Amino acid sequence: MRGTTFPLLLSTLCHLSLAIPWSAQNQHPFAPVPKSPEITGTVTSERQDAVKEAFLFAWNGYKNYSWGADENRPVSNTPSNSRFITPSYITNSKRTALRLTSVSHFLSTATIVDSLDTLWLMGLQDDFALARKHVAKINWRDTRKNLVDAFETNIRYIGGLLGAYDLSGDHLFLDKAIELADLLLPIFDSPTGLPYQFIDFSSGQPVKSGYPRGASILAEIGSFQLEFTHISQLTGNWTYHHKAQRANDFFDGLRRTHQYPPGLFPILVDIDNGEFTTSTCSRVAFFDGVSVFLFTLRKLFPAISQAQITYGGLGDSFYEYLIKQFILSDGTNDQLHRLSLESVQSLEKYLLSSPVNRTDLVFLAQLVDGKQRNGMDELVCL
Numbered sequence: 001m002r003g004t005t006f007p008l009l010l011s012t013l014c015h016l017s018l019a020i021p022w023s024a025q026n027q028h029p030f031a032p033v034p035k036s037p038e039i040t041g042t043v044t045s046e047r048q049d050a051v052k053e054a055f056l057f058a059w060n061g062y063k064n065y066s067w068g069a070d071e072n073r074p075v076s077n078t079p080s081n082s083r084f085i086t087p088s089y090i091t092n093s094k095r096t097a098l099r100l101t102s103v104s105h106f107l108s109t110a111t112i113v114d115s116l117d118t119l120w121l122m123g124l125q126d127d128f129a130l131a132r133k134h135v136a137k138i139n140w141r142d143t144r145k146n147l148v149d150a151f152e153t154n155i156r157y158i159g160g161l162l163g164a165y166d167l168s169g170d171h172l173f174l175d176k177a178i179e180l181a182d183l184l185l186p187i188f189d190s191p192t193g194l195p196y197q198f199i200d201f202s203s204g205q206p207v208k209s210g211y212p213r214g215a216s217i218l219a220e221i222g223s224f225q226l227e228f229t230h231i232s233q234l235t236g237n238w239t240y241h242h243k244a245q246r247a248n249d250f251f252d253g254l255r256r257t258h259q260y261p262p263g264l265f266p267i268l269v270d271i272d273n274g275e276f277t278t279s280t281c282s283r284v285a286f287f288d289g290v291s292v293f294l295f296t297l298r299k300l301f302p303a304i305s306q307a308q309i310t311y312g313g314l315g316d317s318f319y320e321y322l323i324k325q326f327i328l329s330d331g332t333n334d335q336l337h338r339l340s341l342e343s344v345q346s347l348e349k350y351l352l353s354s355p356v357n358r359t360d361l362v363f364l365a366q367l368v369d370g371k372q373r374n375g376m377d378e379l380v381c382l
């Protein structure tokens with residue numbers, strides 16, 4: 001079906017090519033990593049074997065005890081499903097209005113999709129084929145009336161499928177990624193074009209987060225562009241790229257009026273008006289790592305009520321995706337060059353910090369209302 005639209009797209013593309021700062025090539029050809037002289041071939045292959053062995057232990061545990069679920073609980077060896085879930089702060093009245101069930105037991109297979117590229121790279125072709133068989137059967141709409149977390153769905157599922165397609169050339173993975181991207185598209189239908197946090201696949205209705213003013217999270221807002229641009233590169237349909245690109249344009253557009261250090265942005269954004277929300281977090285969701293992290297922060301710093309800037313949880317992948325998109329553009333995109341350079345320059349200028357009397361140690365602090373707050377979580381190590 002997609003193939004038949006190609007000649008039409010080619011002519012459209014010719015008109016658009018000046019407006020699209022992306023080469024249509026799939027992947028920037030990376031230079032080979034130079035071998036460090038002290039590492040011999042034997043050491044390298046021993047290390048590779050150790051990594052593969054660790055992967056196989058986890059994969060076989062998942063296969064034995066939790067096949068088809070999102071993940072395996074490694075101590076009890078029981079299945080767990082955490083990726084498609086209706087968060088607890090969606091109130092009962094809202095649930096009723098959205099016709100959602102309260103508890104998720106949807107088997108959404110995150111580990112299978114997320115592992116495809118690793119299986120391929122490790123040469124585990126039988127397991128890759130097994131996973132492919134499973135992917136072919138997934139019906140994305142079958143969410144058992146649960147909300148879908150748009151960010152998780154993009155990075156794990158669309159990202160995993162595109163990785164599998166790039167490596168294997170098997171069109172099933174691209175088709176599945178397009179199906180899912182099409183289901184996600186309504187999340188960008190906000191007044192600012194910045195994405196909603198959730199979506200109900202059965203109605204196509206996007207749903208705001210449980211943060212104050214339904215704000216979306218910076219890291220999540222900034223983590224659609226790689227996958228959506230890549231789908232556009234692969235299909236020649238630039239709708240996906242343009243939808244996700246609005247977030248880049250939004251942050252780039254703040255440059256002149258920005259009251260924060262250039263290239264750094266607070267972690268919660270009101271998607272109706274594009275304002276950074278600074279009010280106290282009145283509701284906290286306990287349903288995923290990100291939100292639990294916020295809860296921990298609040299416990300440590302009860303007064304967390306100001307605009308917070310961090311490379312850690314809730315901010316991390318926004319900055320990560322800027323650089324990765326620049327690479328995906330083969331180094332040709334000026335906007336991404338500017339945004340990623342500014343974010344790193346401001347990181348050096350405003351966030352670097354050292355413990356008292358230990359200038360030999362450096363960590364990345366946070367900025368809260370313009371002041372450094374000394375704390376760094378593991379997600380800072382991108």
Ligand SMILES: *[C@@H]1O[C@H](CO)[C@@H](O)[C@H](O)[C@H]1NC(C)=O
Pocket residue numbers: 057058060061064
């Ligand atoms: C998975 O099951 C096989 C066959 O029963 C067993 O040999 C293997 O140890 C199991 N692997 C894990 C990680 O539990």
Ligand SMILES: *[C@@H]1O[C@H](CO)[C@@H](O)[C@H](O)[C@H]1NC(C)=O
Pocket residue numbers: 005009182237238239240
């Ligand atoms: C591009 O994709 C969008 C989203 O699926 C779709 O609405 C549109 O018709 C597609 N355009 C073409 C030319 O196929």
Ligand SMILES: *[C@@H]1O[C@H](CO)[C@@H](O)[C@H](O)[C@H]1NC(C)=O
Pocket residue numbers: 356357
């Ligand atoms: C830092 O060094 C100064 C001078 O040696 C010393 O007085 C102070 O107690 C040290 N502070 C800490 C927290 O170690």
